[in-house]
Every structure is written in structure tokens, then in C-alpha cells.
Amino acid sequence: MRLAFYAPLKAPDHPTPSGDRAMARGLIAALEYGGATVTLASPLRSRDGSGDAGLQTQLLDQAQGEITRLCGVGRAEGWQAWITYHNYYKAPDLIGPSVARHLGIPYLLIEASRARKRLTGPWAQFARAAEAASDAANVIFYFTHRDAETLERDRAGTQQLIHLPPFLMRDSVDTATAPDGPMLAVGMLREGDKLASYRIIAETLAQLPDIDWSLRIAGDGAARARVEALMPPFGPAVQFLGQLDADELTDVYRTSSLLFWPGVNEAFGLAYLEGQAAGLPVVAQDRPGVRDVLAPGDYPDPEEGTPPLAARLQKLLSDPALRHRLGRKAQAHVAAHHLLPAASATLFSGLAKCGVVR
Numbered sequence: 001m002r003l004a005f006y007a008p009l010k011a012p013d014h015p016t017p018s019g020d021r022a023m024a025r026g027l028i029a030a031l032e033y034g035g036a037t038v039t040l041a042s043p044l045r046s047r048d049g050s051g052d053a054g055l056q057t058q059l060l061d062q063a064q065g066e067i068t069r070l071c072g073v074g075r076a077e078g079w080q081a082w083i084t085y086h087n088y089y090k091a092p093d094l095i096g097p098s099v100a101r102h103l104g105i106p107y108l109l110i111e112a113s114r115a116r117k118r119l120t121g122p123w124a125q126f127a128r129a130a131e132a133a134s135d136a137a138n139v140i141f142y143f144t145h146r147d148a149e150t151l152e153r154d155r156a157g158t159q160q161l162i163h164l165p166p167f168l169m170r171d172s173v174d175t176a177t178a179p180d181g182p183m184l185a186v187g188m189l190r191e192g193d194k195l196a197s198y199r200i201i202a203e204t205l206a207q208l209p210d211i212d213w214s215l216r217i218a219g220d221g222a223a224r225a226r227v228e229a230l231m232p233p234f235g236p237a238v239q240f241l242g243q244l245d246a247d248e249l250t251d252v253y254r255t256s257s258l259l260f261w262p263g264v265n266e267a268f269g270l271a272y273l274e275g276q277a278a279g280l281p282v283v284a285q286d287r288p289g290v291r292d293v294l295a296p297g298d299y300p301d302p303e304e305g306t307p308p309l310a311a312r313l314q315k316l317l318s319d320p321a322l323r324h325r326l327g328r329k330a331q332a333h334v335a336a337h338h339l340l341p342a343a344s345a346t347l348f349s350g351l352a353k354c355g356v357v358r
Contacts, residue, residue, distance in 0.1 A: 001036040001351075001358050004074060004082045004099070008046040009091035017243075018188075019270050024085050026169040026343070027110060031083070033171070034344040035358055039077060041099075042066050047091040051122025060125065063094035070095065071102045081106045081356045084133070088113035089123045092130035100136070106354035109137040110164065114150040139350040144268055146288040162350045166268045166293050167343040173277045173335045177254060179327045180320065182214040182239070183313070184256035184280070186249070186271035189221035193265040200262040200285075200306060202230040205238075207310035213237060213317055215260070218244050218252055253278035257323060258316055262302075262309070263290040273338050276330035281323050283312050295333035297326065 005028055010016075012024035031038050044066050048055050074082075082100040084093045087109050100107035112134045118127035134140065135156040141164040142148045151161055185201055187194050205215065215234075217227070220243040231238040244252065253259075259275035260283045268289045272282055276295060284290055286299040300308035316323050336342075348358065 002078050002080055003036050003038050004041040004079045005038050006041045006096055007085045008093050009086045011043055022270055027085055029169045030340050030343040030347055033340045034348045041070055042095055046094050048126055049090060056125040060094060066095050067098045070099045074099060074103045079105055081351060083108045085110045087130055087133045089115045089118040089127040089130045092126050093133040094129055097133050097136040106138045106356060107136055108139045110141040111143055112140050114154045138354045141350060144289045144292040160353050164346050165337050167338045168273050168277055171340045173331050177279055179257050179280050179323050181255045181257050182216045183258055183260050184216050185260050186218045187261060188219050189224040189227045191223045195223050196264040197262045198227045198230060204306045204309040205234055216241055218249060256280060258283055263287050266290050268293045273334055277334045279327040279331045281316060281326035281330055295330040
């Protein structure tokens with residue numbers, strides 16, 4: 001099976017790490033795990049973060065050149081389907097629908113956002129393109145049940161909607177170890193939602209009683225100084241590890257007692273899957289998207305504020321047996337639902353619905 005793959009927001013070979021890049025790489029791995037030959041179709045990044053009509057026109061012109069080129073490439077390579085990851089009004093797929101139509105092959109989307117309120121205003125051109133791409137898709141895979149709501153509302157014709165649970169780019173989890181060591185938070189140090197999560201962390205830590213605790217923070221970014229400014233009351237109990245590569249982060253997971261991340265406006269959060277795969281219990285708030293990747297458990301509503309988070313931390317820090325039990329439960333949850341074998345099977349079931357079979 002020969003497939004074209006495209007990620008208009010951030011290509012899997014982009015130099016800057018992010019969850020979006022990691023998921024693009026994971027999707028290619030899941031398709032290759034099932035035996036497909038995957039071609040990264042285009043390097044064109046269509047993102048317009050500021051609503052610049054001139055930039056949108058420029059990118060639309062560049063996309064026309066790519067369409068012409070890729071129709072020839074697709075015919076020569078015998079592509080059987082086109083798969084695009086992450087289509088939305090700030091980074092629409094300007095290429096895939098036209099190429100798929102010219103080649104007469106199915107067009108599939110993974111993570112598509114509907115935003116018809118953007119059809120007027122500074123992103124109008126791109127919003128129309130994003131909606132047209134979503135309308136053109138034979139199949140749309142969605143990661144979270146929150147995503148499914150608008151996709152169902154605006155479903156086009158006989159379009160198939162398929163739940164693809166977020167997953168890690170691996171086919172097994174490590175042998176569970178006893179979760180001991182410092183607490184761990186994993187998140188970029190950025191303004192906005194990430195900073196909001198760090199504020200919740202600082203407020204929660206301030207409510208912990210006089211028990212022995214420490215927290216390591218893995219991540220870096222432009223808001224590091226602002227995050228550091230939240231933590232002086234805790235002195236050396238909070239350690240900043242900076243940006244870690246995959247191997248370094250794996251070692252940190254293995255030597256931590258729990259993962260603490262509130263998850264403000266997370267799409268879902270790969271760190272939750274990584275931490276649970278390492279056997280860590282998670283302290284988080286019950287938020288849309290986040291709840292799609294967490295093992296069943298006790299996660300407080302954000303409206304309850306930080307006291308329930310502090311109580312949960314205190315309970316886990318003082319009860320190693322509970323940490324170990326919940327860590328094993330979390331690891332089993334990831335093994336069953338959020339690894340390459342399950343993701344690959346789901347992706348190929350969607351291809352089969354379009355008549356593309358191995």
C-alpha cells in the first residue's frame with residue numbers, strides 16, 4: 001500500500017520539537033507498522049498565526065504549484081490514498097483535496113477542526129479552505145470526543161467519523177517500576193495555557209502541608225523567567241531541568257513518583273501518555289481532551305480550584321502502595337488503548353472503509 005502523508009501545520013521533519021510534530025511522526029510510524037509505504041508529500045507549511053490576508057494569498061499561490069507537482073509524483077508512485085494530519089483555519093490543507101481528486105484516490109483527514117465562525121474576519125480565506133478540506137474527506141479520524149461534536153454537526157454526506165485514541169510511537173510499555181522520587185511536571189514554558197497550568201501548580205504546592213516533597217519541571221521556553229518567578233517560595237524543592245531529549249525524559253519518568261500537570265486547554269497531552277506508560281500515577285484536572293488519555297481515576301473539576309489537587313498530591317505522596325497500584329493501572333490502560341498496534345488497526349480500518357486494503 002502506497003500512501004501520501006501531509007502535515008500543513010508542522011511537518012514531521014520540522015526542527016522544532018512539539019506535540020504536533022511528535023504526533024505526525026507517530027502517525028507515519030503507525031501506518032508503516034501496518035505495512036504501508038508512506039511518502040511525506042510536501043514540506044509546505046500553511047500556517048498563518050496572525051490573520052494576514054496577504055500571507056494567505058501567497059500560501060494559496062504556493063499551494064497551486066505543489067498541486068501540479070504532486071499530481072505527477074502521485075501518478076508515478078502509485079499513491080492509493082492521501083492522508084492529512086491537522087487541518088484547521090490557521091493551517092488548512094490547501095493541497096490534499098485537489099491532488100486526491102485529480103488522482104481519483106480517497107482523501108482522509110486526521111484531526112480536523114470545524115470553525116465556521118471564522119468564515120468572516122481575518123482568516124476568512126483559510127477558514128473556507130479548511131472547511132472545504134473537511135467537506136472533501138471520505139474519512140475523518142478524531143482524537144477526542146470533544147472534537148467529535150462539531151465534526152458530527154457538520155458532517156458532509158456519507159463521510160465516516162472514526163475515533164483514533166491518541167497514542168505513543170511504540171508497541172509496548174516497559175516493565176513497571178515502583179514510582180518513587182520527586183514529582184514531575186512536563187510542559188513547555190510558554191505564555192498562555194502553559195503558563196496558566198504552571199500557576200495552578202504553584203498555587204497547589206503552596207497548600208501542601210509540611211511534608212517532604214520535591215518537584216522537577218521538564219521543559220523550556222520564552223516564559224521560563226515568569227514560571228521561575230512563581231516558584232521562589234519553594235526554594236530548592238523545585239528544580240528546572242530544561243528541554244530534554246527523548247532518552248533523557250524517559251529516564252526522568254522512570255525516577256519520578258507521579259506526574260502533576262493540570263492540563264489547561266490541552267488538546268490531550270502526550271506527556272500524560274508517556275508518564276502513564278512509565279507507570280506513573282497522574283494528578284490532573286478533569287478537562288476535555290485530557291480525560292480521553294487518562295486511566296479512569298479521581299480527577300477534580302477545574303471549578304473546584306486547587307484544594308482538591310493539593311489533597312490528591314498529599315494522599316499520593318504519603319502512600320507509596322497507592323502510587324504503585326495506580327501507576328500499574330495507568331500503564332495497563334496505555335498498553336491496551338494508546339500504542340502503535342491499536343492506532344495502526346484503527347487507521348487501516350478507516351482506509352478499508354474507502355476501499356483501500358492491504
